[in-house]
Amino acid sequence: MPATEPKKILLAEDVRAISMRMSHALETNGYEVRVAEDGEECLEQMETFKPDLLVLDLIMPKMNGLEVLRHLRAQQSTQHLPVIVCTAKDYSTELKHIQQTGPVDVLIKPFDPDLLLEKLRQYFHEPATVAGTTHRAHLPAATEQYAPVLDTKRPHVRLWGTRGSIPVCGSKYAQHGGNTTCFEYNTGKERILFDAGSGLREAGQSFLAGGPCHIHLFITHTHWDHIQGFPFFTPIYVPGFEITVYGERGFGKNIESLLCGQMDRDYFPIQREDLRAKINFVFLGDLPVKIGEVSVTREFTQHPGATVCFKVEHNGWKGAFVPDNEFLQGYTGSPALLERDTDLVVPYEPILKFLDGMDLLIHEAQYLPADYPKRIGWGHSNLATACALTKLVNAKKWVVVHHDPDHDDTALHGKLNLTRQILREIGHPIQVVHGYDGMTEYH
Structure with missing residues (x-):
């Protein structure tokens, strides 16, 4: 990535601990980052910051992520803006609905910032490889399922x-x-x-x-x-x-x-x-x-x-x-x-x-x-x-x-x-x- 032309990433994320962690990882890797803490601020930042890619949380105050997406796709200037949706809701019906709006990818929370960096690298350098939804398979698997049984011998x-x-x-x-x-x-x-x-x-x-x-x-x-x-x-x-x-x-x-x-x-x-x-x-x-x-x-x-x-x-x-x-x-x-x-x-x-x-x-x-x-x-x-x-x-x-x-x-x-x-x-x-x-x- 040329140092003189850093790619601009807008993070729309209302949980500060998550946005700070992702911002730090992105800035350390040469991206220019802005953060929007709600849907309305996200649309305002679109006008002033003009990002190359939007990382969008679905659950936000004032205007949720799906409303933001519908607004962006209705505008000629942002109709084809690449979007990576971040959500903890790993339900097939909702994922199909999200994918119909044309985002680049969907990341299921929680995820490591390195995964987001990999997705950005693929998009900006290997766009043909980017597609689909990254589910929770990347999370470490538990050694055994936690399924407690009530101890009826307790007092x-x-x-x-x-x-x-x-x-x-x-x-x-x-x-x-x-x-x-x-x-x-x-x-x-x-x-x-x-x-x-x-x-x-x-x-x-x-x-x-x-x-x-x-x-x-x-x-x-x-x-x-x-x-x-x-x-x-x-x-x-x-x-x-x-x-x-x-x-x-x-x-x-x-x-x-x-x-x-x-x-x-x-x-x-x-x-x-x-x-x-x-x-x-x-x-x-x-x-x-x-x-x-x-x-x-x-x-x-x-x-x-x-x-x-x-x-x-x-x-x-x-x-x-x-x-x-x-x-x-x-x-x-x-x-x-x-x-x-x-x-x-x-x-x-x-x-x-x-x-x-x-x-x-x-x-x-x-x-x-x-x-x-x-x-x-x-x-x-x-x-x-x-x-x-x-x-x-x-x-x-x-x-x-x-x-x-x-x-x-x-x-x-x-x-x-x-x-x-x-x-x-x-x-x-x-x-x-x-x-x-x-x-x-x-x-």
């Missing part, structure tokens, strides 16, 4: 039931599900369940494939929506399974009588004596329950009867299951006014301390603020005060459960949007989602 939580009060069914509940409360923590070794609502049935069926094992079942309290799945829990009928059930003292009857009493002849065709698994009933105490490397502790909640919530700690991870808790019973004011030292909040310090810093907080918010005044004392949280609780304990992620049976999928979508609005208003950018039947989270 994870699963929600088998997320409703409160009574199961529901029908198309209106398809997304969130209709089973009453049941939560599993699975380490890959231990199977630990919390509550025996109707979701316990599907949980039990999932256990059968792995063969007999020891299942730990913790009961928050014995209202029907939390125990009604027990007679349908298949492992209790299978020899070789062992189920240890943990319950609180203070129920009107002991935990065994309450669970198995549902199998009275007047209610159910199968009786207690027909159960073939080994079943143990254990009262909860103040000391943690150790199951392998997992520690389970409990704290009392604001709900009629002897009701508790549970905290799971495992290898530095902390999660809590709080399906029934009327936090700040009777309060209908703004959650933005609440702090840990607010007089109204101070009596709840034990549970706030228990829930401090949860990686995952599974907590109810059954009632909307507008509905709560008619349901004070029913044992369930107002959505606004539940939002305040997540902030007061600095939870990292909140999964909302114990959905009201009157709240179908549409209502729950609206409720979740309101939840996020309230959290923004109180300055707590926590990740929040609604729990649904079958929801699984690995950590």
Whole structure:
């Protein structure tokens, strides 16, 4: 190339890191270079710079590359201007469309500047050799394809039931599900369940494939929506399974009588004596329950009867299951006014301390603020005060459960949007989602 007559190259590229890299390579090899950062500037530079060749990015602001090409081909002065199109979109339909505009070549991003230099050398010195599209074949091939498979043996939580009060069914509940409360923590070794609502049935069926094992079942309290799945829990009928059930003292009857009493002849065709698994009933105490490397502790909640919530700690991870808790019973004011030292909040310090810093907080918010005044004392949280609780304990992620049976999928979508609005208003950018039947989270 004669030094006195350098070829002029216009780079139309809006990503500065790419344009700087290509400009440096071109200038080092004796080309005169100008850069346009959008389509409109590219057309302006055409008039003043009059390049010998255009290197054109397809995706640019103000005017995209195809619009620039159509404009150039419509002008007599640029109708035959050679163009090298640069794009990351390696789709055959789009490439055919580009080639119909008559560019010299198409380079698929990412590419090395040396490839562009080679194309320019061919065009200016060996034009007969220039044609077609340079695909991604020039990129180094991976030694093997990266195709990860989910490690289902990792510790994870699963929600088998997320409703409160009574199961529901029908198309209106398809997304969130209709089973009453049941939560599993699975380490890959231990199977630990919390509550025996109707979701316990599907949980039990999932256990059968792995063969007999020891299942730990913790009961928050014995209202029907939390125990009604027990007679349908298949492992209790299978020899070789062992189920240890943990319950609180203070129920009107002991935990065994309450669970198995549902199998009275007047209610159910199968009786207690027909159960073939080994079943143990254990009262909860103040000391943690150790199951392998997992520690389970409990704290009392604001709900009629002897009701508790549970905290799971495992290898530095902390999660809590709080399906029934009327936090700040009777309060209908703004959650933005609440702090840990607010007089109204101070009596709840034990549970706030228990829930401090949860990686995952599974907590109810059954009632909307507008509905709560008619349901004070029913044992369930107002959505606004539940939002305040997540902030007061600095939870990292909140999964909302114990959905009201009157709240179908549409209502729950609206409720979740309101939840996020309230959290923004109180300055707590926590990740929040609604729990649904079958929801699984690995950590």
